[in-house]
Amino acid sequence: xxxxxxxxxxxxxxxxxxxxxxxxxxxxxxxxxAVYAATQGSVAAAKIQSAMADVQIYALGPDLDARGMSSRVxxxxxxxxxxGFVDLVTEHNSCQSWL
Amino acid sequence: xxxxxxxxxxxxxxxxxxxxxxxxxxxxxxGHSVPRVxxxxxxxxxxxxxxxxxxxxxxxxxxxxxxxxxxxxxxxxCVAAGMRRGITDDILAPGFxxxxxxxxxxxxxxxxxxxxxxx
Amino acid sequence: MSDMMDDMEEGGEGVVKKFMFVNRKAxxxxxxxxxxxxxxxxxxxxxxxxSMVFVDDGVYxxxxxxxxxxxxxxxxxxxxxxxxxxxxxxxYVEKASMDARGLTQDDLIVDVTVLDSAEMANLxxxxxxxxxx
Numbered sequence: 583x584x585x586x587x588x589x590x591x592x593x594x595x596x597x598x599x600x601x602x603x604x605x606x607x608x609x610x611x612x613x614x615x616a617v618y619a620a621t622q623g624s625v626a627a628a629k630i631q632s633a634m635a636d637v638q639i640y641a642l643g644p645d646l647d648a649r650g651m652s653s654r655v656x657x658x659x660x661x662x663x664x665x666g667f668v669d670l671v672t673e674h675n676s677c678q679s680w681l
Numbered sequence: 682x683x684x685x686x687x688x689x690x691x692x693x694x695x696x697x698x699x700x701x702x703x704x705x706x707x708x709x710x711x712g713h714s715v716p717r718v719x720x721x722x723x724x725x726x727x728x729x730x731x732x733x734x735x736x737x738x739x740x741x742x743x744x745x746x747x748x749x750x751x752x753x754x755x756x757x758x759c760v761a762a763g764m765r766r767g768i769t770d771d772i773l774a775p776g777f778x779x780x781x782x783x784x785x786x787x788x789x790x791x792x793x794x795x796x797x798x799x800x
Numbered sequence: 801m802s803d804m805m806d807d808m809e810e811g812g813e814g815v816v817k818k819f820m821f822v823n824r825k826a827x828x829x830x831x832x833x834x835x836x837x838x839x840x841x842x843x844x845x846x847x848x849x850x851s852m853v854f855v856d857d858g859v860y861x862x863x864x865x866x867x868x869x870x871x872x873x874x875x876x877x878x879x880x881x882x883x884x885x886x887x888x889x890x891x892y893v894e895k896a897s898m899d900a901r902g903l904t905q906d907d908l909i910v911d912v913t914v915l916d917s918a919e920m921a922n923l924x925x926x927x928x929x930x931x932x933x
Contacts, residue, residue, distance in 0.1 A: 583925045599856055603921040614696045664707040671794050672682050678930040679797040722835055782842040789929040790815055797932060
């Protein structure tokens, strides 16, 4: 299953809830304001890092670029473009958007 | 693969419409089909031809219309959510139509994936 | 109706998918809870395997003792009781969300199944379609 998170982790609890409900083998894609969580020094970074033991974390590159955050992405987080976003949706059997 | 989309926020205020559009366009470019985009909640505001963004900004509404024209994407505006927000047939941009919530459930049944974009 | 839609109608007959509606927003502050409920009621007509789950502030949708007179808004909390009549009987609440809000099952207007986070995660993972607000 693909979990899509679009909210800043320092503003809302969407990322936290998504991470509470991931199962092994599922993936989390951070888009829009959620990409800040995948950057060095963010208070959410520790959560992302511990989640990476069980799930792959992805971040949408164009959203990182638009926010000036591309050079700060945490190691282990895979950056994808919209094409990669589409692939993630088709490769997983379902998706849930944590609005 | 058939990918259905739901858009839950209006244009400009939230990034949701932009992300949904770029996702849909890319999916089609990659050879998938996007049979339907369903506009719900404030998402119904994506459908009005009265929208007039500044010249140097993207036109979210026209982009949807073009996607419908070029690729046959069915742009469905929820009737109940639309009526609440003053969206009627006479202000719909090309390619949009007003219909019931059943169209969302149907997209969920008939598409291989349903992706929600909102706030 | 476009050709695309004709394509979509092929093979749609008789398909039963697992639909999950995820409610994570409190009522009244925004319209998501109310309009979300409207989708669930419509989905009943399609004979799908429907579950409704309440996570985070979504559990506030089910609270007893609501009185909306003062804010001049329709009280739709009673509609959750009517779900049974639409054969929508799979209602799940996440325990951690309830605990974090000082709530127990006794505070809720309908009978629900309480799941821990891992159980909720597994239930979500086995769905075909997840619609959330």
